[in-house]
Amino acid sequence: QVQVVESGGGLVQTGSSLRLSCVFSGPTVEIRRVGWFRQAPGKEREFVAAISWLFDDIKYGGSVKGRFTITKDKAKNTSYLRMISLKPEDTAIYYCAADTYIDAMPGEYPLDYDSWGQGTQVTISS
Numbered sequence: 001q002v003q004v005v006e007s008g009g010g011l012v013q014t015g016s017s018l019r020l021s022c023v024f025s026g027p028t029v030e031i032r033r034v035g036w037f038r039q040a041p042g043k044e045r046e047f048v049a050a051i052s053w054l055f056d057d058i059k060y061g062g063s064v065k066g067r068f069t070i071t072k073d074k075a076k077n078t079s080y081l082r083m084i085s086l087k088p089e090d091t092a093i094y095y096c097a098a099d100t101y102i103d104a105m106p107g108e109y110p111l112d113y114d115s116w117g118q119g120t121q122v123t124i125s126s
Contacts, residue, residue, distance in 0.1 A: 002026045002098050002115040009120035014088060015123060020120060022096035034079045035113050038092035038122075039116040048079060048094070050106035059106035064090075086124045094117040102116040 008020040025033060035050040045059045049070035058070060069082040079096060097113035107113065 002028060002030060002100055004096060004098060004115055004117035005119040006094060006096050006120040007123045011125065012028075012086060013125050014086065016086050016124070017082070017084045018086065018122060020083070020094055020096075020122075022079040022081070022117060024077040024079075024098060024115075027100075028077045031098045032102065032104040033099045033106055033112075034070075034072065034096060035099075035102060035107060035108060036094060038090075038094045039119075040092040041073045043092075045095075045110055046092075047108040048054050049124070050108060050112075051079065052104050052106055053098075054104040055081050057104075057106050061108070077111060083122075086122075087095050088124045088126050090122060091124050092122060095119045 003025045005023050031053045033052050036048040039045045050059045051070045067085050071080045098115040099113045
């Protein structure tokens, strides 16, 4: 019953930067790993980044590696996704999620996670 709330999305121009936040509440001691995904209209949900909540392991999707950075602040029950050099193809709803029972290593599939937020819209204009 972990609750998840994303924020920080908006409308920005190509080349701009944004930082998304994901705040967890409820029984946060159950969190083992956190993932960020995105979904554009007419496309499948795409893996963006993931981080272990217990260790130091991180994984990125190939389309964002080198431009996006995932971090965590366990004391604040928060994960951040810093995005730079944004492109129109980054336009999507961005979701974060927590795995509370499966594994602590970063996972790249939606089924790896059980607690999801409602998403935050990111729109990049040309």
